[in-house]
Amino acid sequence: MANQVVLRSVPQSLSAKFVGSFAYLTVKDRLPTILTKVIDTIHRNKDKFFEEHGEEGVQAEKRAISLLSKLRNELQTDKPVLALTDNVVDTDMWNQYLQRQQALMDDNEPPSWFKSPWLYVECYMYRKIQESLHLNPPICDFDVFKEAKTKSFFESQQPIMAICTYLQELNKNMDDLSETQLLEHFLKLLQVSLWGNKCDLSISAGQDNSQKASPVDSLEDLKPFILVDDSNLVWSVLTNGKIPGGSSKLQGRVDIVLDNAGFELVTDLIFADFLVSSGLASKVCFHGKSMPWFVSDTTKEDFHWTIRQTLAANHKWMSKSGAQWQCYLKDGTWSYYDHSFWTLPHEFCDMAADAPDLYATLQKSDLIFFKGDLNYRKLTSDRDWGHTEPFEKALRGFQPASLCSLRTLKANVQVGLQPGQGENLTAQEPTWMTSGKYAVVQFSSPHREQ
């Protein structure tokens, strides 16, 4: 009974079937453009495939491109979504999900690009890119987005140096900090990690004056754009409910569900370093993607590459930071995990049933940070919620531990706002939900008293 009430009160999924919506424009314009770029990247790497695998590599390149061109055509002409055929570890999960989507369709129509939920078809596109490579074994490990991720890291060297310098200076003085100063630094580094998710991948790169290129210097100006700021509740968890002045630190386990590689990943590593070196946490578990995903998302390879690059940098504080991070990984203070659930199309409220092992892992955490927009869409099931609906309600029972979303808004779902806040923003700036200009620090806890 209760379940039926809950089911009926869930708003509909965002979908390209709503002509003119952001989902519609994404499926119509942005996804085919991404596919075109992927095809182009594979083609440009033809010589590399030849060098590595001879003629077989070239044939694999041709076949992959032909599958991807077919995919783009199916997408653009709203053809049915097809079952996967690559027989790898998550193939069955995807195909079962397709059946679930089939059951949701009216009049037994097949799920399709413009009729099914946006979250589903967008995830499916990235999984199909992977399928086109899986079906062509010589090139199945090729990361079609690697170049873009690498470029974003190298283009953000200025702010990366600045933030590593900030971290190392802070670490030198950590023992002398008062609780109030510690809170100040915590807020700053949390916000650096938050704005690291901004769509241009860097906060201050590109400014002429490199002296000013410290992400920390921009934070004050960005504050008005944080629409929900639950940082005090996050701090409260990390200090066992003590307000500044007390001296109780959680020293527990913090999990970070990562989003993008490049500048954002560095900001996450900096934040994680601070959590450990300040004693607020004793252990940080990072969660990344097990395949190239949504162009810039972090894979295991990206994670380790970034730390190696930071260590190898010709900059004292960057290099010191990278060395410290290697040590944290070696001594188990930090650990990296991936799980196929993160690259499935499921809403996170399905995790307990569909990936109970991952849910159980997260339950061991004291605090979980979810980085970025896609994680927010999955936390809230990517549905058409009213802006004043409570975050807890949109989570629909997903509550493995205290959690905090650090997200800049790039898709039109946003809950937990004050009455009138969303309406005012819409009146002033119709694209406020998709421009990446606004952000939220949104917290929820199973132990929350209010």
Ligand SMILES: O=P(O)(O)OC[C@H]1O[C@](O)(CO)[C@@H](O)[C@@H]1O
């Ligand atoms: O890297 P992030 O912050 O998850 O952003 C990815 C987002 O970008 C989009 O492609 C929209 O701009 C969404 O589909 C997705 O939620």
Ligand SMILES: [Mn+2]
């Ligand atoms: Mn991403």
